[in-house]
Amino acid sequence: MPPARQLLRPLHHKRWQYAALAHEHYFIGVAVVDAGWVSSAFAYLFDRRQRTLLASFSADGLPLLATRMENRAFGDATFQRGKQRIAFRRADNRLELTINTDALKLAAHLALPMPEQTLAVIAPANWQAHATHKSSALAVSGFAECAGQRLSLDGAIASLDASNGLLARETSWRWASAHSPALGFNLQAGYMGDAENAIWLDGELLAVGPAHFRYDAAKPLAPWHIHTDDGAVDLQFYPEGARGENKDLFIAASRYIQPIGTFTGTLIHPDSGRAHTVSQLVGVTEDHYAKW
Template sequence: MPSSALPAAPDCLLDANGQPRFGRYQGRIAQLDWHELPLSRWQRLLRPLRHKRWQYLALTHPNYVIGLAVVDVGWTGAAFAYLFDRRAGRLLADVGTDSFPRHRAHVADQAFADADFASRALTISFSRRDAYLAVDVKSPTLQLAAHIAISAMPPVLAAIAPGDWLAHSTHKSGALEASGFADCQGQRFSLDGAIASLDYSNGLLARETGWRWASAHRAGLGFNLQQGYMGKAENAIWINDQLLPLEGVGFDYDPQHPLRPWQLRSDDGLLALQFTPEGLRSKNQNLLIASSRYIQVIGRFDGHINHPTSQAVHVVQNLAGVTEDHFARW
């Protein structure tokens, strides 16, 4: 049975001996620097290619779901932004682009801070201010201007795990307030009332990495679930003002028919959810030096989450979020 609280996040990723501080924590790790990690000569040569950073933002609303990210792969960069209309049941915009052979992505070594990507097809900017994160998106089909409140946010999950190679870190937020607007297909979507969540990752990953992932949040309740390269390190639930760890999570779905319902259950019995898809994004790219195959499914979660100490049952009903199945050779 997991404890009712996580230890406070350390101030840096590595201990005095240069070893990763593997574990799950509450709070933000201020210093995200891997340079003192002991490496072999071969690992040092590979390091620039294996260092991956990304920042992702989700905005969920009864009428829409918006997702966007800037990804620094080490040797190249990428970005995407989409808007899914839940009322119409379809993507109104889905823009994704890579910057190979030029590198146009920058992600700061600080969680929920600056990141940017610029190309003719898509420009994304995250800019850290004192009380909020300013986010701007410009593309022919989607424009967005948002402020994400980060001064008084729910407890942040910080996790450090082996990540299938040397070490990887991630930070996940709970439900955040958002303001602003998105313009798409001649419509203006107000972000007032939307729930924002942030995902920041920074680490040294294997050449081939795969995961399944699910995330959804509302005020006072949310979860981040992963099966894959991070093990159980980033599995957690948010209940009111508490951040609580989960054990391993199983994803039961049909890869050939991802729009059929998914079943998600934690090994500790605290979480049981059905995910009902409403739409999806997918990509199957095979380059000579890299490949990526993923589906990201947009929909709603129903089920229950039990508090690990009080055993109080928290009903999950029509909670908008996403699931994902992703394999990358990068």
């Protein structure tokens, strides 16, 4: 590696741990991020019945001070700023997630995925290389509290995303993810190319081709069409609402929107050709640009 790249390497090192909890009545998204230049965290709860955010927390902090994060996938990750705290803690065969913020409180146990059902990818990215680990549908237990309500996590489906790598100063992507015990998918167009595009069918993890996201960036709550070149994925996404954020911290910036909604369409087994129907599967899409 050239000396200049070696000096810049710590600033290009990006790590994050993300969890999604999808339920018939709500959707929860939470992440801890170490972006080299800056660290951040967010947590939100979207009420699917009212189609509104009941709770939303977001904060930034200094790297190495606000955030502590293990390099192993699905390991410990903590963000703390004052009394606001988000923490993932690895404990045997589960990940313990706690959120203690003014907007949202949560205590949950997430079952860790089996190795054979974990998407694990290392691939060239837009600066050097990036690794990601993503789970299929996971069991979850616990509760969340916000807006004067206490919500049981019984019946929710969890999924995890642990990413770690060396990315360019400017990085952008489109992403879609949704899971049930019978099927699920992770699709991305951007810095990783098609390396992390995969579907889960009856517990089997299968690679699929490059993904295309057809949507109106000016109207992200209009329906999306997502498909892959190999015909394995053909989905319509119907947003119910979204969480978005635009940040400019001078040395870093982020613009993204993450619509929450349902997917309908077809997943086809790449080898057998068997079609699996997707019907109102709860999940998210994302359009993200980062300068970090």
